[in-house]
Amino acid sequence: MKNGIISFNTAKVRILKRIISCILVIAMIFTGINMDIFVKEVIAESEYITLYLKDDTTEHWIGNDNATIELAENTSGHDRYVMTKVNDTTWSARVPKSAYNITFNRYNSDKTIQWNSWSAGGKDGNNAYCVFGYKTIYFMEE
Secondary structure: EEOOOOOOOHHHHHHHHHHHHHHHHHHHHHHHHHHOOOOOOOOOOOHEEEEEEEOOOOOOOOHHHHHHEEEOOOOOOOEEEEEEEEEEOEEEEEEOOOOOOEEEEEEOOOOOOOEEEEEEEOOOEEEEEEOOOOOOOEEOHH
């Protein structure tokens, strides 16, 4: 300190300016980007429901050949959910409560060939569907 003035080494000042510039550039990048691309919409846990599909065919053929069962929700698009096997005759999928127009699709294990499709129509308070063959009927209420 000389006459009340603090003197800095010019090299130190340049380094400090570069650090501050980098911090400002980083701050501008992160505040200037549309952060929606990084944020996935999160639906509260209470906004989901589990839907079930039960194979009630005599031969229990729905799951044969390592079939993949998919639930398609057609209310506002064509959202697809791969169903999880609960036991030998039942599959489940968690979908938004707003799901209404439901279709079940049966694919080969690679999901390259669709073998069957059952339109369940409107959910109307049902959360489980039973396949007797080529028709799907409701069998359990929510």
